[in-house]
Amino acid sequence: MATESLPVLAILGGTGDLGTGLARRWAKAGYRVIIGSRTPDKAEAAATDLRAVMAERGAAAVNVEAMENLAAAEAAEIVVITVPFSHQKATLELVAPALQGKILIDVTVPLVPPRVARVQLPPEGSAGQIAQDLLGEGVAVVSAFQNVAAAHLQDTGAVDCDVLVCGDKKEARAEVIKLVEAAGLRGFHAGMIANAAAAEALTSVLITINKQYNCHAGIRISGLESHE
DSSP: GGGGOOEEEEEEETTTTTHHHHHHHHHHHTTTTEEESSSSSHHHHHHHHHHHHHHTOOOOOEEEEEEEHHHHHHSSEEEEEEHHHHHHHHHHHHHHHTTSSSSEEEEEOOOOOOTTSSOOOOSSSSSHHHHHHHOOOSSSEEEOOOOOOOOHSOOOOOOOEEEEESOOOHHHHHHHHHHHHHHSSSSEEEOGGGGGGHHHHHHEEEEEEEHHHHOOOOOOOOOGGGGO
């Protein structure tokens, strides 16, 4: 696919390990990536660091820039939110007008410190459902990437991990699966946004495994060979 035909991506709250990891992988794949933050200086620092890291790894010039969250959402065709659960609602309320008619990839996990290894889903069912309810039918919310360790994304190699992709619109899920594959992972249609609860709950299970075995565990979907 020609670079000119790729959608512009914005990562809100994109200065953390998860956001910058996704930014690295998509920038390497040829996407124009906008790193968004509540603090423009932090966004610019993250973008500058990403360019430097990619140059050190011998990558060609990458198309990465920095903006405040609302401006980033306005400039993008697909928006990703990677903020902590405690900031999800406020961030979405800020950028809601800029998201109408677009795909929002919600990576939020409803972790409640200090017991992040304990499943504590919200009354609405999931963070993905909260986002869809708040934004309305004009925004295609797709839940994804909750079960991938940020440490794996920081490296630009292939990741032995699969991604469950949930959303009410199959076409939007398919677009997100393209981005999952561009990031070097396998993505799978996992049903409606209500099913995001399963992926979000799995994050706490994986945190428990990671602590127990000192690893960065993920998930793999088996039994597909006979269908390929």
